[in-house]
Amino acid sequence: MLKSMYSGVSGMRGFQTKLDVIGNNIANVNTVGFKGSRVMFKDIMSQTTSGVTAPTDTNGGVNAKQIGLGVSVGSIDTLHLAGSPMTTNNPTDLRINGDGFFLVRLSEDQEVPYLTRAGDFHVDSARNLVTSDGLFVLDSGGGNITLGDDVVSFTIGQDGTINQTMADGTTEAGVQLGIGKVVNPSGLEKIGGNLYRMTANANPDGELEPVTANSTENGTGAIIAGQLEMSNVDLTSEFTEMIVAQRGFQANSRIITTSDEVLQEVVNLKR
Numbered sequence: 478m479l480k481s482m483y484s485g486v487s488g489m490r491g492f493q494t495k496l497d498v499i500g501n502n503i504a505n506v507n508t509v510g511f512k513g514s515r516v517m518f519k520d521i522m523s524q525t526t527s528g529v530t531a532p533t534d535t536n537g538g539v540n541a542k543q544i545g546l547g548v549s550v551g552s553i554d555t556l557h558l559a560g561s562p563m564t565t566n567n568p569t570d571l572r573i574n575g576d577g578f579f580l581v582r583l584s585e586d587q588e589v590p591y592l593t594r595a596g597d598f599h600v601d602s603a604r605n606l607v608t609s610d611g612l613f614v615l616d617s618g619g620g621n622i623t624l625g626d627d628v629v630s631f632t633i634g635q636d637g638t639i640n641q642t643m644a645d646g647t648t649e650a651g652v653q654l655g656i657g658k659v660v661n662p663s664g665l666e667k668i669g670g671n672l673y674r675m676t677a678n679a680n681p682d683g684e685l686e687p688v689t690a691n692s693t694e695n696g697t698g699a700i701i702a703g704q705l706e707m708s709n710v711d712l713t714s715e716f717t718e719m720i721v722a723q724r725g726f727q728a729n730s731r732i733i734t735t736s737d738e739v740l741q742e743v744v745n746l747k748r
Contacts, residue, residue, distance in 0.1 A: 479739060480524075480546060485732030487547030491518055492726040494550050499719050502710045510595030510671050511708040512555050513715075519551035557662040560594075560709040562701070568632060569606070571596030572706045573690065575698015577656040578673065580619075580687055581612040589685055590615055592657045594706055595671035600624065610670055616652040617689050624651075635699040637690040655687030656697045 495516040505511040523543040532538035562572055573579070578592035591612070598614055601607050606614040606622040613621040617637070624631065630642045637654030659665065664678035677683040691699040 479736045480544060482733055482736040482740075484545065484547040485729045485736065487521065487549065488729030488732070489726055491516075491548050491550055492722045492729065494553075495722040496719065496726070498553060499715055499722060502715050503712065506708050506710045506712060506715075508595075508671065508708050509597055509705050510560070510593060511710065512557050512560075512594070513708070513710040514553055514555050515718075516553055517551045518548050520545055521547045521549050555663050555665070555667070556709065558709045560707045562704045563707050564704050566703045568702055569598045569600065570703060570705050571598060571633065571654075572701045572704040573656070573698045574701050577658055577688075577690060577695075577697040578662075580615040580655045580657050580685075581608055581672070582615060583612055585613075585621070589675050589683070590619075590657070590687075591668070591672040591674060592659070592665065592685075593671050593673065597705060604628075612672075615655040615687060617655045617687050618652070619655060619687050620652075622652060622654070633700060633702045635691045635701070637700050653689050654700060656690045656695070656700075657685055658688055658695055658697055659685075 498514050498516050502513040505513075523545045525541055525543050527539075527542035529541045530536075530539035562574075571579070573594065573596070578594060579596060580590040581593055582590040593608070595608070597609055598606055599609065601611070604624040604626070606624070608614065616622050622639070624639075624641070625643075627644045628641045629644055631651070632640045633654065634640060637656065639651035639653070640648060641651045642648050659675075659679050660681070661679050664676050664680075665673035666676050668674050675683050675685050688695040688697060690697050
């Protein structure tokens with residue numbers, strides 16, 4: 478069988494994966510805190526039909542003759558670039574203006590919290606600060622954030638401090654929101670629901686310690702209340718990549734068609 482046919486098949490599979498990633502990016506163009514992905518390709522090992530000949534005093538060197546055997550997906554990277562801010566004026570809508578992630582967890586038994594850039598938080602009936610799915614938002618000490626019964630209103634500062642107004646009209650500073658700093662954000666694992674799971678390639682040994690926001694020492698960004706970070710998907714770029722992937726898929730399908738015609742000619746040599 479012709480090697481070109483299998484190379485064409487590998488190319489079609491690769492561009493199909495690229496189209497799948499582009500489709501997911503476009504579907505999440507309005508998802509709060511979503512980070513788009515991209516596909517990078519790499520060539521498969523080559524078959525060497527003739528080796529290298531070193532130059533001598535009488536003859537020049539000869540390069541190797543190699544035939545490539547197709548393409549494979551090298552990586553699917555998550556691009557942790559900042560999304561556009563959207564002003565909502567809702568005091569529990571938060572955006573991180575820089576590096577860092579909000580820390581959330583399902584229950585107190587969960588040792589390593591999840592991370593998210595979606596700051597559309599709410600206060601439940603038990604006065605806990607939670608996500609839209611009911612996950613607890615953590616403070617800088619790793620505990621749940623719960624407002625006292627005598628708190629009538631609150632604001633959140635750029636360092637994550639919850640400034641509370643009490644029933645007697647006095648104000649006092651509460652806990653600070655916890656922020657997760659990740660060495661390699663692309664190493665985080667997407668688990669759905671705008672959440673990421675810590676991995677050993679994101680932080681050394683997969684450890685995660687809550688820190689504070691707006692800290693030059695920790696390298697974390699400021700928290701902006703009343704705003705949300707939107708998706709960082711650029712539709713212009715995605716549609717352009719879609720055209721490239723579509724034409725690449727068509728070109729590889731033509732390789733298979735041409736290879737099939739060549740094989741048909743070989744079969745018809747003897748009639």
